Amino acid sequence: MTETSAKRESGRADKSRDGNVVSRLFGALSLFVRQILDEMRKVVRPTGPELVRYTTVVVVFVMVMMAxxxxxxxxFSKLISWAFTGTVI
Known part of the structure; x- marks a missing residue:
């Protein structure tokens, strides 16, 4: 760690102890909301045709897996039936 980053981190630690609990809580919530909004700006939403294509792929995949x-x-039920009863139902 460089001297600058060490000073910066120690300054943050001192700053987090300053103020009352309510102001720290609202500060933390404010930071949290700002970070969420920053991440949401990075999200790439699919276009209409892409959405239809992705949905079709998922539905077909689920149907194949169900089959x-x-x-x-x-x-397996026929195998177990044959193993225990000697006849296949």
């Missing part, structure tokens, strides 16, 4: 899990479930 796979249903197939495995049906197969």
């Amino acid at each position: 796979m899990v249903s197939g495995f479930d049906l197969g």
Whole structure:
């Protein structure tokens, strides 16, 4: 750590102890909201066609996974039925 950054950090520590609890709370909340707004400005929102494409991909993927899990479930239930009863239902 450089001398400048060490002084800066010690200054912050001293500053955080100054003031009453309420002013520190509102200062912290204000900083939090400012940071949220700064991050929200960086967000890139999808266009309409991109949104439709992404939604379609997700829905198709979920349907494929549901079909796979249903197939495995049906197969395993038939296998277990055959193993315990000797007949496939």
